[in-house]
Structure formats: C-alpha cells, structure tokens
Amino acid sequence: MSPHRIESLARAALPEMTDDLRMLVEHETPSDDKELLNAGLAAVEAWAYERLGPPDEARRHDGGPHGDMLELLYRGTSPATVLVLCHYDTVWPAGTLAKWPFHVAEDGRASGPGVFDMKSGLMQAVWALRLLRELDLPRPAVRLFLNGDEEIGSPASRPYVERLSEDTVATLVCEAAAGPEGALKTARKGGGIFELTVDGVESHAGLDPxxxxxxxxxxxxxxxRIVALGSPELGTTVNVGVIGGGTARNVVAGQAHCGIDVRIAVPAEADRIDTALAALRPTDTRVRATLTGGWNRPPMVPGPASELLFKQAQTIAADLGWTARETSVGGASDGNFVAALGRPVLDGLGGVGDGAHARHEHVLLAHIPARTALIAGLLMACATR
Structure with missing residues (x-):
C-alpha cells in the first residue's frame, strides 16, 4: 500500500492528533523535576495504551534521580525489530506553561514548551504505528523507548539505548526535523561538558597585592587559550559559556571557574581536546588549575547502513510528493550513542518547525500527516529486511 493512504488517514485524524499533542505539552516534564516527570510518564503510558492497545511487553526502568524510562514492545508481522527513540523530558522549568500555554495560531503553528523538542515527534511515532496496525500493514516489531533524561545527556538511559539497539534492523529517532524544509539528521556533532576550576592565593588588593x-x-x-582550541575546518567548536569567581573587589581572588562546551564532528578530535585541556597551566605557578567533566556524547557519523536508511526515506518522501533532504547539526541526541556503535540510525523524523529551547518554539501542523506517513513507511520498509 502506498504511503499516500497513510498520509490521507493522518490528515483526516489531524484534529485528534493535535489534541494528543496538546495533552503531551500540557503535562510539564522538566528534566530536573522527578515528580513532574513521573506524572508525565504516567500520562504518556496511559495515552499509548489508549492509542495502541496493551503492549506485548512493557518495562519501566528506574532513572534514579532522573526521569524513569518506559519500554513498550508491539510485535509486528515480521521477525525484524525496530527501536524507536523518543524523550519526554524538556528543558523548560516547572511553571512555564502558566505563562506560555499550548496555542494553535491561525497559520497552523502550534506553540508551547516542548512542542517541537520533542513531543510532536513522540505523538507522530505513536500515530504511525497506530495507522499501520489499523490497516494491518506489514510492520516489524516496534520497541518504543521513552526516556526522561535526554536533555541533560541521558546519564541513566544511555546503557538502555545502547543495549536495545543491538538486535534491531534500525533505530529511528523522532527528534525534531531541521530547518523549514524538515531535513533529516544523518550526522550530529558529539559534545563534551567540562568545568575548569582555578585556585589562587587570596590577599588584600591594597595592602598586600x-x-x-x-x-x-x-x-x-x-x-x-581554551577558545583557541576550536577548529572550524574540522567542525570543532569550543565555547566558554559560564564564568565566575572572586569574593570582593579589594581581594586578590582565591578561586575562579568556568564552564566549557565542546562540540566535535570528527571522533579523533576528542583526544586532541582532552590532551590540550589537561595541559592548561597558568603562567603564575602559585595558581592551580583543575579540570573536571568529560564527553557526553560521541559524534554521530553515518555508516553504510544508516545511509541506506536515508535513501529509503528519500524514496518514501518522493512517493509522498516531497524531497527528503539530509543535514548535519551541532546538537546531539540519543542517536549519537547508536551511531557510535556502528548501527543503522536515522534522526530528525519528528515535527517540522523551529525554536528548540527558545520561546518561539513551534511546530507546523500541516506537516504532521506527511511526517507520520514517513515514519510509517520506514517501519514498513524495515519489516522486509
């Protein structure tokens, strides 16, 4: 069956899908609020059961201080398994919704905290599987994995992502698409988060400088010297985003610190940056510099199997009447973990819009049926592998 049929059904269901998106957004799920994350995940689980029926397997994994993980398996018509990754946490703090409620404008833009990153992608993933099941179309077993700590680097969920992607024919990441054309993300930079603490010697700035x-x-x-470690030609960027220290104007400062964000496109750059940061020494030998932190995610570099996934997406999109483009982005996702293990992954399958982590965050509702059909089409293609 052509993906056109799926897109047509999704278009007819768009009001209901929009209501689902509203429900997801109206459950605030900031990464640092365990209570809200628990309530949000309970709502997502109940909604998934309502849309898809009881799963063949369901497991909830304890995230400790971070958001728990929910793993739902729906068996298909073939023995193949596809892992679908979605995170339900957002960067927005509790209370944001009160001043910025979910809203649909006359031009079809839906806005609200987390609507683009990535609750629209979660909604589309569930609806793609729902439509395949309703039409009884060929489909693989789908393992839907929802985590609540992606926005803070997936410290609890990373081992699960790596393990669950092992025996799958593909991993589909329903993070937001890139740019107004809704490009798919075939490459992402890896990221490192470091803290440099400098300890000096305090004294009176006037009496004993x-x-x-x-x-x-x-x-x-x-x-x-830290910023100079960037290498634009290799795609490496270094940003000192936070800085602080000292106690008073008339005190020679005894302590200072800065927060460093590093993004790399080439895996080998990690060793160069590590060596250079570890070698930092102030000119004044009485001052000691201490580096902490490390690499959060490896770069997402597409291999042959991932490239094949993108080509399948291109074919499905062409059948739907639009051109699927690919891009590389600076932000990282859980797809980075999968790609680093050499496994097939395709990212950016979620909503089309703009404003991730910003107040102009929004999705374009008109694109939701086509994006849902694309996810469904990829699942169908994976069923025959």
Missing part, C-alpha cells in the same frame, strides 16, 4: 595570586587573572589568561 604581591602576596596574592589571582585566580580571576589566571582564568582570564586561560580562556583565550
């Missing part, structure tokens, strides 16, 4: 060794001055010396 020579006895002090300023941590603030030393950090000011080191920051340009």
């Amino acid at each position: 020579e006895r002090g060794a300023s941590a603030v001055h030393a950090l000011a010396e080191l920051v340009p």
